[in-house]
Amino acid sequence: MQKEKIIDGKKLAEELNQKLKKQIEITIKKTGIKPKLATILVGDSPASKVYLNIKKKICDKVNIESVSIELDKNVNKNQLLNEINRLNTDTSVHGILLQLPLPQNLIEDTNQFLATIDPNKDVDGLHPMNTGNLFNYNEYLSPCTPKGIIKLLEYYNIDLSGKDVTIINRSRLVGKPLIFMLLKRNATISVCHTKTKDINKYIKNADILIVAVGKPKFIKVDQIKEGVVIIDVGITRIDGNLYGDADFENVLPKVSRITPVPGGVGPMTTHMLMQNTYNTFKNLIKI
């Protein structure tokens, strides 16, 4: 009974990766060209390295070539801009992902770096042209985590129209793009963050609660409404184990659906990165 409530992102992502792999195989046979994703990592953040390894593994699975460019944390602004421009003009590269957050010395120029990525290779959907498209409800190249969340909700037939959705996060990778994706689907949205006056009011009101704060057990059973759907985006690594933001065992009896951590949103994010790379590839080689 409780098990049926679990939104299995791992299983859905595996199915979708299998389908995508077949599509890519057919395209490679037809064109002789293999899609290629380039990731840039500045610095040596262990968490970012873990994510990049996972991405590389899934790339291998679906037949996407992956190259990872690792730059020293003391690289200067021009060196990073040059590296992005080099990948922009390299016709064998179809997708570019700049791993965020950048180290402190570069962080305030993040917008400029993102705007330098060729918008046609922008698999993270963070170039102003692609964020602008999302403003107009065009999700062709939009951020992978929100895209994965929407796919999960749709697959599990969780209707969004007229629902009260609370998002706890306002970052460019999660909260902001979700606003437009959810509005497009007629949800009523509350966006909470560290300056929200009475966060409990918004949590209690939610039919669907999307939480991405990165604090284990942030959402407790007495805060939520009976029958709420919880999409737990948060990931915290403690002693090699991953934890979400919801107090999973205790909220489970009260929710109607919930994504686990690991095995919920994470695998869907990686799938959407593969899907976005295939989209940019097809567009660039004009098929």
Ligand SMILES: NC(=O)c1ccc[n+]([C@@H]2O[C@H](COP(=O)([O-])OP(=O)(O)OC[C@H]3O[C@@H](n4cnc5c(N)ncnc54)[C@H](OP(=O)(O)O)[C@@H]3O)[C@@H](O)[C@H]2O)c1
């Ligand atoms: N599963 C996945 O695929 C995936 C993908 C992306 C991120 N994540 C995870 O999601 C979490 C967030 O990632 P991010 O990159 O969006 O991080 P972020 O930029 O640090 O954003 C965190 C957000 O949570 C809000 N927040 C933090 N503490 C809060 C509190 N006590 N009350 C209310 N709001 C609070 C912050 O508010 P302010 O804006 O006011 O600071 C901010 O909007 C992390 O755990 C990350 O690992 C998972």
